[in-house]
Amino acid sequence: MILFKFLNLKLRLLSLSLLFALFSFSLNAAEYTGRLSMHWNDKHHCTKHAQMFVDEVFEKSNGRLKIEVFHSGQLFGIREIMGGITSGAVDLGGVVGVVGFPKINKNFNVATIPGLFDSFEQQREFFQKSEKGAEIWGDLLKKTNSTLVMYNPVGPVMTFSGARELTGVDAMKDLKARRLIGAEEPMWKAYGAKIVGLKTSEVYTALQTGMIDTINTPPQSIRAYSWWEFLKFGQRPYQYFADAYIMANSDWFNKLPSDLQKIVLEAGKKFGDVSTDKIIGVGEEVISEFEARGGKMTTLTGAEKVKFDNLMTEKVLPAMMDKFDADALKAAETFTSN
Template identity: 45%
Template sequence: MTKGLAGRTAAAALIAGAMLVAAPVAAQQKVQLSYHWGPTHPAAGFANQFAERVTERSDGALDVQVFPSGQLFGIRDVLGGVASGAVQVGMAVGIVSFPPINSDYNVTAMPGMFDSFEQMRGFFDETEAGQALMQDMQSKTGIRIVGRNPVGPIAVFSAKDDLSSVDSLAGISARVLTDADRVRWGALDAGSTVSLPTGEVYTALQNGIADTVSTVPGALSAYSWWDCVKSAQLPYFQFADAYIIVNAAWFEGLSPELQQVVTEVGAEITAESTAAIMDASAQMLDRLEAEQGGTVFELTGDELAKMNRIEREQIYPGLTEMVSKDTLDAAQAYTQGD
């Protein structure tokens, strides 16, 4: 009898020990993170850091695997990938992903509305209208925003040699990515527009299907567009923010401790990427000139006044049709009192 009891006790100890060993393995989750940027894009580096830090600080409980360069989802469909649960985490460019859900996000494309990433985010974080807009998009799609990873300020880049004036944009063949792009190029008398996802722009520039793009400086090296680009036109006219988004159901299923890891890392990446993006963009323009032989033009004086007039009289009114009066009024009140 004693021998039988000892045998049962030993067996129970073995089972308990096996359960203790197996517990961490069972708790580990393979988490997929998708983004479309090329490996040298500044935002790609911060996306990778997000994955590395979450994996490390969760002690491997969340094993974040990165799928870059649109391997799983491109710039236009990453939001759907996260919303559906096909991937748990994604990097979504706001002006591309959000207007189809709530067109009021087009307020970020209004020329002169916001003068920095910080001011634009302040509208969304601090005002009732901005908060409601962001909450509406999250609730409609089943995502949660846990951080930001700015793509950069937007300028014009072209295979043409001369972008020294507003009139130099007339007749160009412009790549468009959003409805706001169409409004802007229409007002600037573009000869034609062609809708292209990021992965098809290089070939279009090579073949002359498109010769001009409005984009962030980081895209030049990330997708090798500067092989074709010869000139840039400043000033910047928009601030393109990207959002670290997670599937809401997945996030809510995590333990409070793991939720805290995700949100804390998201906050860190937001702060660090925002602090770095403007300098990184300026350095890319310097490289365009020094390494690629391009020319960076900046509109000043009468030419800047002419661009501002077109933005005020044609582009701005065209975009107001995409934004509700309440959101537009709230944004104007916030920025004018900022």
């Protein structure tokens, strides 16, 4: 009987110890939290890289900082996310620069000029290292109360269509083209295409119903969103490099202890490099899959490439001049020519 009482007491003490340990772990695990909102779905490479970042932060912080991911526009869409970060409605968000930034500082639109930058790295260097670019970037951070945590590029942008083979400039006339950003409009008008403004979440249905038949997008998106069910033709060259970012609300970020801030930034650097290193290769992989599904790619060369370049220089760029200040354009052109 005494032995039974002793074992029962020992079991109760062990249970209490386990409960206390679990309670202590729960307190530690919930010490700091964050919510990360993205419009990309769970199949998109940007979501996958963001999840790698989140997992790394949780692991390196020993569970002290847990960031919950909300993808597929559960909280904010592609056009609304920057406002959500600024207001503190979410702590972090996935922002496509050419969508979220120009309404805050229109000079970010230089990133949409066809053929201006030749890589993501060159574009980033302009906004980080050149005097004018750094001025634009600093203004964006100040006005949005945000901190850059991670580069998470969407991909280089090209044209896809379900209507006809995109053999050259003339093939674009009368196509029903989706417009996501205002800076796209001058090009579609120069082509003689019909323009329909749509959010990313509306594209699949619009392609399905025939509301649109053409879109400018990184190749990765036609696979992630299954748009290639309707898009059968593609055209290169790449027009511009659509960079994206994991941005944090600065109030949230600055309240983190310095060791957690370091973990967040180191994880962002690590998986931002992974995302950037893979982005071009993944795009080419998608194009190969697109062709294997029966898609037909055209890469403009010779006279057609000259015709494309002339259209961009003589019609599209002049029509874009209200999208940015002249000194921002000059600074970007000077930077890229060096």
